[in-house]
Amino acid sequence: MRALLGFGEQIDGFDIPVLNEREARAGAGILFAIAMIAFMNAFLVGNFAPIRVVAVVFFIDFFIRVLISPRYAPSLILGRLAVRNQTPEFTGAPQKHFAWALGLGLATLMVVLVAGFDVRGPINMLICVTCLTLLFFETAFGICIGCLLYRVLLRRETVLCPGGACEVKI
Numbered sequence: 001m002r003a004l005l006g007f008g009e010q011i012d013g014f015d016i017p018v019l020n021e022r023e024a025r026a027g028a029g030i031l032f033a034i035a036m037i038a039f040m041n042a043f044l045v046g047n048f049a050p051i052r053v054v055a056v057v058f059f060i061d062f063f064i065r066v067l068i069s070p071r072y073a074p075s076l077i078l079g080r081l082a083v084r085n086q087t088p089e090f091t092g093a094p095q096k097h098f099a100w101a102l103g104l105g106l107a108t109l110m111v112v113l114v115a116g117f118d119v120r121g122p123i124n125m126l127i128c129v130t131c132l133t134l135l136f137f138e139t140a141f142g143i144c145i146g147c148l149l150y151r152v153l154l155r156r157e158t159v160l161c162p163g164g165a166c167e168v169k170i
Contacts, residue, residue, distance in 0.1 A: 016159060017092075019070060021089045029079070029139040032139050035054055061075050070100075091147075103146070
């Protein structure tokens with residue numbers, strides 16, 4: 001059962017559970033595109049209906065990623081299909097778990113505000129801009145801000161960051 005419902009994969013040659021960073025970046029790109037459309041609808045037209053839908057989609061996707069297994073998250077399945085012919089680049093699962101838990105927290109807050117209480121205004125837009133920024137940095141630059149926060153806030157060592165971003169340079 002642990003093999004089906006676990007966070008990260010045990011790959012020979014790695015001491016910790018890992019995730020395919022290419023899948024994660026592709027999944028972030030998919031979520032970024034969807035979120036940008038919803039955000040622009042709210043910002044430019046004042047139509048918050050797409051944000052309601054996107055908030056629920058984000059919540060479901062991050063709920064599956066964090067509490068069930070990334071293997072079954074819809075955006076990561078699509079990302080896996082998009083990068084299936086590329087060589088995997090593995091990253092440490094613990095810091096991704098923390099980063100995606102932050103995403104789940106933001107998505108939960110949005111679902112409560114938008115779908116639960118029909119709140120519209122600056123707080124929604126601020127949360128959307130935060131999500132868009134995090135997704136953009138992950139997609140465009142391969143910088144997982146949540147992973148950096150994992151190291152800073154929890155004071156835990158991160159290993160296997162994409163592009164060697166967490167190695168200490170002397």
